Structure formats: C-alpha cells, structure tokens
Amino acid sequence: MIVYFTFDPRPDLKEGLIQDFPTIDFIFHDNMDHTVLKEAEVIVTYGEDIEAEQIRLAKKLKWIMVASAGIEKMPQKEIAERGIVVSNVRGIHKVPMAESVLAHILSYKRGLAWIYEQEQKAEWNRKSKATELHGSTALILGPGAIGSEIGRLLQAFGVHTIGCNRSGNTADYMDDMISFSALLKELPSADIVISVLPSTPDTQHLLNSEHFKAMKGSALFMNFGRGDLVSTDVLINALNAGEIAHAVLDVYEEEPLPADHPFWQMSTVTVSPHVSSHSSRYLERSLEIFKPNLTKWLEGDTDLINKMDITRGY
Amino acid sequence: MIVYFTFDPRPDLKEGLIQDFPTIDFIFHDNMDHTVLKEAEVIVTYGEDIEAEQIRLAKKLKWIMVASAGIEKMPQKEIAERGIVVSNVRGIHKVPMAESVLAHILSYKRGLAWIYEQEQKAEWNRKSKATELHGSTALILGPGAIGSEIGRLLQAFGVHTIGCNRSGNTADYMDDMISFSALLKELPSADIVISVLPSTPDTQHLLNSEHFKAMKGSALFMNFGRGDLVSTDVLINALNAGEIAHAVLDVYEEEPLPADHPFWQMSTVTVSPHVSSHSSRYLERSLEIFKPNLTKWLEGDTDLINKMDITRGY
Structure with missing residues (x-):
C-alpha cells in the first residue's frame, strides 16, 4: 500500500x-x-x-x-x-493562533512596536506609552476551539471575556455569552474586539459601520478569522474617523494584500500576512x-x- | 497639615x-x-x-x-x-513587568518583529519563522512577587517553570525550584532564561561565560532585573559565538545605553530602554x-x- x-x-x-x-x-x-x-x-x-x-x-x-x-x-x-x-487537521491551529493573538495584544499594550522603532534609531527614549492588559474587557467573536483558548489565556491576564456566537449558547472560558443579535448593545463595553469567525453566510459582513461607531474610541480590533467579516472601506473609515484606536489584521478581503493597499501605510493598522496559525x-x-x-x-x-x-x- | x-x-x-x-x-x-x-x-x-x-x-x-x-x-x-x-510603592510593578516579559517572549516566538518589518516594506511574505511557546521550559532567576507572576502566566501557556533563588526554597507557580549553586547544572534544560533579580552582592555578575556556554544554542535570554547580573562583554561574546540565540534586555551595566553601544546594532539583541514596569x-x-x-x-x-x-x- x-x-x-x-x-x-x-x-x-x-x-x-x-x-x-x-x-x-x-x-x-x-x-x-x-x-x-x-x-x-x-x-x-x-x-x-x-x-x-x-x-x-x-x-x-x-x-x-x-x-x-x-x-x-x-x-x-x-x-x-x-x-x-x-x-x-482541524484543531491543530488552536495553540499557535491563540499565542499569536496574545502576542499582538500584549505587544500593543506594552508598546513593543515603539520599542523596536527606538532601537532602530539607537535612541534611548523612556517615554513609552505602555498600558496594561490587566482589568480590560475582551469580546470574542467565535468562541469555538480557538476562541475559547484565547479566552482562557486572557482570563489568566485578568481580562473579562465576553463570547459572541450565533446562538448565544455557553462556551468555555467566557465570563459572559451573547448572541450575534446582542452584539451592537455589548460593543461599548469592550476594550478589545477579536474575531476568529469562519466565513459563512451568517458572518459575511457581520460587522458594519454601526458596530464600529458603537465601539470605544480606545478599542483594539483584531480580525484573525476571515477577511469578509467586514468590508475594507468600513474598517478604513472607522479608523480614520477615530471610532476605534487600532486594528491588527491577519486576514483580508483580498489576499495577498496588494502592495498599494492603504492598510500598509496606516499607522493605526498592523498588517500580519495571514501567518497567525504558522508554527514550526x-x-x-x-x-x-x-x-x-x-x-x-x-x-x-x-x-x-x-x-x-x-x-x-x- | x-x-x-x-x-x-x-x-x-x-x-x-x-x-x-x-x-x-x-x-x-x-x-x-x-x-x-x-x-x-x-x-x-x-x-x-x-x-x-x-x-x-x-x-x-x-x-x-x-x-x-x-x-x-x-x-x-x-x-x-x-x-x-x-x-x-513596592509591589505595583508586578502586573506591568510580567505583561512586558510575556509580550517580549510571545513576540519572539510568534515573529512579530519580522511581521512589522514586512509591513514597513509593504511586502506580503508568509515565510514566517514562527515557533510556539507551548511546551517549552523557562528558568526564572528571582521568583519573588514579579518572578512568580511571570511563572503563573507562563504556566497558563503550557510552559514548565523552574525557579532559581539563593536558598532554593519554594516559590509560587514554579514547577521546580533550584538554588543558585545548582544553576549551571540546570541551564541546559531551559528554552528561556529570565532574570528579575535585584542588584545585591550575591547577584552581581552571577552569570559568567560558563553559564552561557551551558545554555541551549536556541535559548532566549532576558534580563529585566538589574544590569550588573552579567558583564556586557560576556553577553556579547555568548551571542556572537552562537551560545544562545537571542537576548531581550531592559536593563544594562550603563544606563542610558550609549548611542554607540554594540547592542543597538546586534540583530540578536532586543534593546528595551528600561521601560518594562511603565504603565499608564x-x-x-x-x-x-x-x-x-x-x-x-x-x-x-x-x-x-x-x-x-x-x-x-x-
């Protein structure tokens, strides 16, 4: 054989x-x-x-x-x-994806990109704008195997976790659970909004401009699921209008992301080239x-x- | 009054x-x-x-x-x-310091510095060299309030934690404990070596070239305690000889780090300008x-x- x-x-x-x-x-x-x-x-x-x-x-x-x-x-x-x-090989992405999500969250909160910039300039500058993850609230769209692993790790950092799926049925490591229909009402409470949703008819363009208007101006938005969760224009407008503070993206409506795409140049966007599940x-x-x-x-x-x-x- | x-x-x-x-x-x-x-x-x-x-x-x-x-x-x-x-205000550094240490570890394992470089070049390159934190072993020098908080978080990521202090007495969130005298023997088992030790007569130049020779070639070394734990020359030689893979440093023998210091230019060193305890x-x-x-x-x-x-x- x-x-x-x-x-x-x-x-x-x-x-x-x-x-x-x-x-x-x-x-x-x-x-x-x-x-x-x-x-x-x-x-x-x-x-x-x-x-x-x-x-x-x-x-x-x-x-x-x-x-x-x-x-x-x-x-x-x-x-x-x-x-x-x-x-x-469903399930093997759980560990590397959750580690990538936590890496990006902690890097954002603790100012690592800024530290790397000072290093490139060989400049000893201690005016870091670091904040803390501890005590914040995260809303996780898609608390399945990967989303729950993210929730488990966030809870270890003292983060309040809110899971959001179609049914609103309970999921592991979520302090609260809501359904898609309650999303708009819950978004104002979240400091971090993370999607690991797959692409289905229910999730395509699930987020529209109203959702971003409802988020905190200081919110960090992360899309590690599929690029069609939100239209590129909606996201760019929300960032440019200051409706949210920053986006970390691993997936896009168009992949590879074209070289002239606005995301590359936006200081409010971190572009990750769909590598969050990669692992040696x-x-x-x-x-x-x-x-x-x-x-x-x-x-x-x-x-x-x-x-x-x-x-x-x- | x-x-x-x-x-x-x-x-x-x-x-x-x-x-x-x-x-x-x-x-x-x-x-x-x-x-x-x-x-x-x-x-x-x-x-x-x-x-x-x-x-x-x-x-x-x-x-x-x-x-x-x-x-x-x-x-x-x-x-x-x-x-x-x-x-x-002893004790208030625990949360931000532990978050900084985890941020740097996860950023290193998940290749964030590399992702940021691709972004600056507007280059869609998916050949990330990301590895996983899960399943690795960390040796923590100084498992006090801060070190134990680091241990607690590392354990949540599935990391085996080994604490090391002068006495070898037990500390929280350490799977194993060793004393300073057993350090050389234990170093070959560690993927990550983290110091949060204060500066005392016992810790000044505690690490010498023999210690770095004993570490894994793939080891990540992090000094977030005090700069006099190891002489700059010993550390530079160990990195240049490939005795360890990378160092993330927040403290230095001389602070501010001079603009012409070799650390700034070494690709195997991440320079953090003594900001790991900073927090809004x-x-x-x-x-x-x-x-x-x-x-x-x-x-x-x-x-x-x-x-x-x-x-x-x-």
Whole structure:
C-alpha cells in the first residue's frame, strides 16, 4: 500500500513514520508526480495540488489527508462521486493562533512596536506609552476551539471575556455569552474586539459601520478569522474617523494584500500576512492526527479522526 | 497639615485625593519649591529631587512617600538621623513587568518583529519563522512577587517553570525550584532564561561565560532585573559565538545605553530602554497604596504599608 506525501517533511518526521508503519510504502515528494499518483491509496497533501484531473488519474485513491483546515479549493464533486474519504487537521491551529493573538495584544499594550522603532534609531527614549492588559474587557467573536483558548489565556491576564456566537449558547472560558443579535448593545463595553469567525453566510459582513461607531474610541480590533467579516472601506473609515484606536489584521478581503493597499501605510493598522496559525511544529502536530488515523485505516476502520463531510465543506 | 506632591498627577487623581481627605492641604507642583518644602509634613516624590539640602530645609517633614521602588539616590543618613518615615510603592510593578516579559517572549516566538518589518516594506511574505511557546521550559532567576507572576502566566501557556533563588526554597507557580549553586547544572534544560533579580552582592555578575556556554544554542535570554547580573562583554561574546540565540534586555551595566553601544546594532539583541514596569496606571496604583497610609497617618499610626528601613535601603 502506497501512502503518497505531496510535500517533503523534515527527516526526523519521515523516519518516525517509516519506523511506526513498516508495512507501508511511503513516498515523499515536494510536488505532485502523476506516476506515483496513479498507484497511491492514500495522499497526504496541503490541499492546493488536487484538482479534478488529479482525482481522475488517481485510480486507487481512497483517502485524502489534508494537512490544513479548509478544502475550499478541492474538487468536491469528483471526490464525493468516488466515495473518497477526506480528513483534515482541524484543531491543530488552536495553540499557535491563540499565542499569536496574545502576542499582538500584549505587544500593543506594552508598546513593543515603539520599542523596536527606538532601537532602530539607537535612541534611548523612556517615554513609552505602555498600558496594561490587566482589568480590560475582551469580546470574542467565535468562541469555538480557538476562541475559547484565547479566552482562557486572557482570563489568566485578568481580562473579562465576553463570547459572541450565533446562538448565544455557553462556551468555555467566557465570563459572559451573547448572541450575534446582542452584539451592537455589548460593543461599548469592550476594550478589545477579536474575531476568529469562519466565513459563512451568517458572518459575511457581520460587522458594519454601526458596530464600529458603537465601539470605544480606545478599542483594539483584531480580525484573525476571515477577511469578509467586514468590508475594507468600513474598517478604513472607522479608523480614520477615530471610532476605534487600532486594528491588527491577519486576514483580508483580498489576499495577498496588494502592495498599494492603504492598510500598509496606516499607522493605526498592523498588517500580519495571514501567518497567525504558522508554527514550526505544524507538521509534527498534523502527524499526531495522521498516525492514529493510519492505524485505523490499516484495520479497515474508515471512521477517522477529523473525517470531513466533503459535500458540506467542513 | 501640608502634603506636598513634587510632581503633578492627572486632574482626576488630584480631585480624588482632595475629596477623600478634606482636612488636608494638598499642594501639587511639577518641581520642588523650597517655600512649600519648609512647611510640608508629608512629601510625595519620585525620589530623585531629595538630597541632603532638601532634608535640612524641610524642618516639618515627617514622612516621605516615594512613588518608586528604590531609594538608592536619597540621603539615607540625613533621613535616618531625623527619624523621618519613608515608604514606597513596592509591589505595583508586578502586573506591568510580567505583561512586558510575556509580550517580549510571545513576540519572539510568534515573529512579530519580522511581521512589522514586512509591513514597513509593504511586502506580503508568509515565510514566517514562527515557533510556539507551548511546551517549552523557562528558568526564572528571582521568583519573588514579579518572578512568580511571570511563572503563573507562563504556566497558563503550557510552559514548565523552574525557579532559581539563593536558598532554593519554594516559590509560587514554579514547577521546580533550584538554588543558585545548582544553576549551571540546570541551564541546559531551559528554552528561556529570565532574570528579575535585584542588584545585591550575591547577584552581581552571577552569570559568567560558563553559564552561557551551558545554555541551549536556541535559548532566549532576558534580563529585566538589574544590569550588573552579567558583564556586557560576556553577553556579547555568548551571542556572537552562537551560545544562545537571542537576548531581550531592559536593563544594562550603563544606563542610558550609549548611542554607540554594540547592542543597538546586534540583530540578536532586543534593546528595551528600561521601560518594562511603565504603565499608564502607575500613579493610580501608587495612590492605592498612599491613601490607606495617609488615613493611618492621620490617626497617628506610623506603621505604614511598605514602610522602608532607610538604613538598609529596602
């Protein structure tokens, strides 16, 4: 049985796989080879190299393990028709994303960008405008696995956490919970507004200009979910009108962000190039999900961890 | 009774004092006026404007409230001879210092300085070298009030904490404790080495080149205590030899750090200009200690919170 990685993991990770599964032929490439594709029963991929053509060629393919969260770009119809099992690595973004969100919040509160600027100028200037995170209030849009981990860490810093989802049903590490419909009323109490919402019909342009008018003038807004939560114009206007103090963005309506986009030049915006989930331990964590799944697979059990419903896209 | 502030607090903080203590004559200046000095029973100061001459002039002075931690520069002999009570704001640095330390650690692990650089170049580059804090080991030199608060927060991020003090006696939020004498043996296990030690005969040049050789090549070293913990040359040599990966420094052997100091230009050093305890809430917190003390004082009780032993310097 051939398990085909269409990327090339670190040597120690490859050796671990080969040792743990001596009966399997692992093939590791850093791109897609069609000769191997035709023989593979399992493909491990980042998901961007699989189109309808690849599915047609891969006659023996029965399971695609996608080492990312989304499968938006994959040929869902062709995969479903063939009955190919798809699984992903949902959940492994929790730790790096929450650490990135806390890094940006603390950097903003403790003036790290300003410290780095003084350093570049070799200037000993102690007039830092540092504030404290302790005692502030954070509103978290999307308190799922990632949002709750952010809530847990914020609570450790003495932050009051308010979760906000569609239903208003309770979530972990939230001091209060509200539904989307109560959002406008609650925004004036928040010092930090963080979204980790996915893109769904309910969340697209969920925030409009009224929401930003309702926020504190000192508020920090962070979008680490999907770029279509708020239109770029609404956000730029809110920042330029001083309705909020600063935005830290990891996602955008258009990615890559064009070189002439206003965000790059705005001192009230921190541009993070969609890297908040990146981690040197990403693949290690992906394999921690893949290995027990491969054991199941060898036993004929196709009820895999993180098995996806390909027709629904999640 | 005159209470003389030799600095000028925010209007809301002044009004709060005047309302809470209607029988007291508060005088607020942004410098030291000798006419007022002669009449004041209590002086509230940052401590740098009081020399032997001021003590001689202040005939009615009975209590100096120092809104900082150290009194190294004050005329200790003259104060002690007059039996003047001195109190300080010990303890109010805990929250901002711990937040600064966590901000720098997370910024380093999640690559924020790199993100800010890409932003300056308006360059969408996703090749971030971000790593995770989770699962690492931190060795904390000086697990007192500040060090333990750092330990508490690190534990929330899934970090194993090792405290190190002179005695090796237990401290809060430390998974393990060691004494100074066991330091060299323990250093190879630490991913992060953080000092918040004060300057005492035991801590001056506590770290020498052997200690840096014992650290991991990937280690992050942070000095947020006092600059004389390690000689500048030892630290520069260790960084240039790759014995550790990076240093974040808030304190230095010489402050201000001279404009031509090598640290400014070293990519392996983050220079913070001794601002880690700064906070917009600093004075608010100082007054939270001063007000109950002033109530005690009015009742004739001189057993103040944070009363200092002026002859010992702490």
